[in-house]
Amino acid sequence: MSSLTIAMPKGRIFEEAVELLRKADYNLPPEFDDSRKLIIEVPEEDLRFILAKPMDVPTYVEHGVADLGIAGKDVMLEEERDVYELLDLRISGCYLAVAGLRNTKMSDVAPKIATKYPNVASSYFREQGEQVEIIKLNGSIELAPLIGLADRIVDIVSTGRTLKENGLVEYETIVGITSRLIVNPVSYRMKDEKIEDLVTRLTRIIG
Numbered sequence: 001m002s003s004l005t006i007a008m009p010k011g012r013i014f015e016e017a018v019e020l021l022r023k024a025d026y027n028l029p030p031e032f033d034d035s036r037k038l039i040i041e042v043p044e045e046d047l048r049f050i051l052a053k054p055m056d057v058p059t060y061v062e063h064g065v066a067d068l069g070i071a072g073k074d075v076m077l078e079e080e081r082d083v084y085e086l087l088d089l090r091i092s093g094c095y096l097a098v099a100g101l102r103n104t105k106m107s108d109v110a111p112k113i114a115t116k117y118p119n120v121a122s123s124y125f126r127e128q129g130e131q132v133e134i135i136k137l138n139g140s141i142e143l144a145p146l147i148g149l150a151d152r153i154v155d156i157v158s159t160g161r162t163l164k165e166n167g168l169v170e171y172e173t174i175v176g177i178t179s180r181l182i183v184n185p186v187s188y189r190m191k192d193e194k195i196e197d198l199v200t201r202l203t204r205i206i207g
Ligand SMILES: Nc1ncnc2c1ncn2[C@@H]1O[C@H](COP(=O)(O)OP(=O)(O)OP(=O)(O)O)[C@@H](O)[C@H]1O
Pocket: 010, 011, 012, 013, 053, 054, 055, 071, 072, 073, 074, 075, 092, 093, 094, 138, 139, 156, 157, 158, 159, 177, 178, 179
């Protein structure tokens, strides 16, 4: 049977994901600790890893160029890709929240919401019955209310430090986030034994 390809998110999830795989007894070489390589082969484990931007992981898995991937629940909700979620890996915990300047009300007419998550934000405010204008940004989201670009932001909160240091407060929690193991539906059928083995080994560690 052919090897498994796993799409790993570069950045803050990566280290925790590698640690989890190592605890599950996968022998991952030092390239995982210090390398700029985007494809890492681990022939002795019959695995191949591709290192992608976190938001792109479900895209690689949906297209089947990766059998499996690790992605934040935030990314899953935003991207809505045709993949299955197999496991909650319980790493890289944080949550999505609505925040803004203290003691402010949203504008009555089409309040502006700045976010890296336009789909999540649109759905959230639609469910609340609020008509809003979404402004898509790619980072430093907390800047938007400070300089009058938006009434509110929808963004990730982890320690709460970024909000606090910028004089912002949280108004509502939207959803808790952890990283998930995701799979391509066809791979799941064709490579079921190998995937089940990985899931069993990870489940044993996660508990
Ligand atoms: N404090 C946090 N801020 C952002 N993402 C977090 C945080 N804590 C955990 N995460 C998880 O990490 C993922 C983002 O990782 P990371 O910040 O490395 O990527 P990114 O958003 O593409 O960053 P950048 O665009 O700055 O490179 C999110 O999808 C989320 O699930």
